[in-house]
Amino acid sequence: MTTAAIIVAAGRGQRAGGGVPKQWRALAARRVADWTIDRFEGLVDHLVLVLAEEDTAAWEEFSATGLILAPGGTDRAGSVRNGLQALRAHSVEKVLIHDVARPCVSAQVIGDVLAALDTHTAAAPGLAVTDALWTGDGSVVTGTQDRSGLYAAQTPQGFHYGAITAAHASHPGGAADDVEVARAAGIDVAIIPGDADNLKITRPEDFERAERIMGKDMDVRLGNGYDVHRFGDGDHVILCGVKVPHTRGLQGHSDADVGMHAVTDAIYGALAQGDIGQHFPPSDPQWKGAASEIFLRHAVELAGQLGYAISNVDCTLVCEFPKIGPHADAMRAEMARIMGLRTDQVSVKATTSERLGFTGRSEGIASIATACLVKS
Ligand code: MG
Numbered sequence: 001m002t003t004a005a006i007i008v009a010a011g012r013g014q015r016a017g018g019g020v021p022k023q024w025r026a027l028a029a030r031r032v033a034d035w036t037i038d039r040f041e042g043l044v045d046h047l048v049l050v051l052a053e054e055d056t057a058a059w060e061e062f063s064a065t066g067l068i069l070a071p072g073g074t075d076r077a078g079s080v081r082n083g084l085q086a087l088r089a090h091s092v093e094k095v096l097i098h099d100v101a102r103p104c105v106s107a108q109v110i111g112d113v114l115a116a117l118d119t120h121t122a123a124a125p126g127l128a129v130t131d132a133l134w135t136g137d138g139s140v141v142t143g144t145q146d147r148s149g150l151y152a153a154q155t156p157q158g159f160h161y162g163a164i165t166a167a168h169a170s171h172p173g174g175a176a177d178d179v180e181v182a183r184a185a186g187i188d189v190a191i192i193p194g195d196a197d198n199l200k201i202t203r204p205e206d207f208e209r210a211e212r213i214m215g216k217d218m219d220v221r222l223g224n225g226y227d228v229h230r231f232g233d234g235d236h237v238i239l240c241g242v243k244v245p246h247t248r249g250l251q252g253h254s255d256a257d258v259g260m261h262a263v264t265d266a267i268y269g270a271l272a273q274g275d276i277g278q279h280f281p282p283s284d285p286q287w288k289g290a291a292s293e294i295f296l297r298h299a300v301e302l303a304g305q306l307g308y309a310i311s312n313v314d315c316t317l318v319c320e321f322p323k324i325g326p327h328a329d330a331m332r333a334e335m336a337r338i339m340g341l342r343t344d345q346v347s348v349k350a351t352t353s354e355r356l357g358f359t360g361r362s363e364g365i366a367s368i369a370t371a372c373l374v375k376s
Contacts, residue, residue: 003114004046004092005156006083006359009033009100009250010072017204023100028211029311029374032201033218035103046087050079077173084165095154097178100200102211103354106109112192113158122159122182125194126151148261152176154194163187171230219375223269225262232366240331241293246322250365258367263315266371267299271306293338308373310339314347318359318366323351
């Protein structure tokens with residue numbers, strides 16, 4: 001049976017804070033939407049991402065992936081209809097409809113909903129309400145409510161494609177979710193067990209809770225890198241991708257970017273994948289004078305291939321001269337650009353060694369770096 005999931009990510013919800021729609025806010029080193037999309041990868045045949053027209057950067061980014069993109073509607077139901085429409089040529093039999101703001105949904109819940117669709121036209125996860133329920137006027141309790149038979153609704157909500165498409169086409173609008181749309185069309189919806197960890201990010205504190213839930217099975221890796229290059233003739237040095245005028249140059253087989261080499265080795269280290277010398281042997285003439293960007297890009301690509309996202313890197317340059325401070329922000333921006341990170345994930349700082357040792361005698365520059373990678 002051909003299966004699909006529609007992830008509705010066109011909302012403008014900013015109750016969660018941060019000044020941008022919650023699906024684009026960072027959650028444990030990635031964006032909420034990235035986590036949510038990942039949850040469905042490999043579990044369904046087609047994945048539709050419904051995006052607001054104005055999220056142009058997201059359109060550009062995700063059009064390069066295998067996802068099917070659909071434009072948001074004027075309300076949530078309109079977005080779902082556009083998502084269903086985007087699947088019309090794919091002979092889909094089972095479709096799951098999921099809120100992008102539920103990034104902690106488990107493979108178990110997704111699998112359970114799909115399995116329930118073998119025997120039901122519609123199925124959705126629900127959690128039986130166990131807390132006592134009150135009514136209140138905002139400050140005092142005005143009554144109690146019988147909780148028996150009450151469920152908290154979750155997503156993904158699953159349907160036979162033809163049935164939910166027809167139900168949406170005939171619904172007058174204003175439904176809270178797709179289960180309500182299905183029921184209005186006379187479709188029985190089976191309840192399958194929900195998961196307390198499948199929370200919907202709504203308020204600022206929900207980010208912290210979602211990170212705690214993800215942390216239960218999060219694979220975090222640290223790596224360090226250390227590099228030294230000696231001074232020689234020249235009128236500039238390249239440090240963390242930035243050309244800095246100086247009375248001397250740095251010697252090396254490549255462009256001798258000691259900072260970028262340390263960061264690159266920190267990433268290789270976190271992956272337990274050797275070091276720059278192993279991937280780009282100095283004995284190979286093709287790397288002579290090479291821009292170190294090539295090495296850093298390779299390490300970042302390798303991290304991606306092995307399933308890791310870079311959470312942050314921190315690089316310290318050790319030298320008396322040139323002065324790093326005036327160039328540090330440009331260095332951060334350049335390395336962030338190469339690594340595809342935000343500048344707040346990249347730190348570049350410097351220290352002298354109090355005129356002690358080889359760096360103190362200005363015989364060369366040393367650099368140490370740390371990288372933190374998170375399994376995505
Ligand atoms: Mg080096």
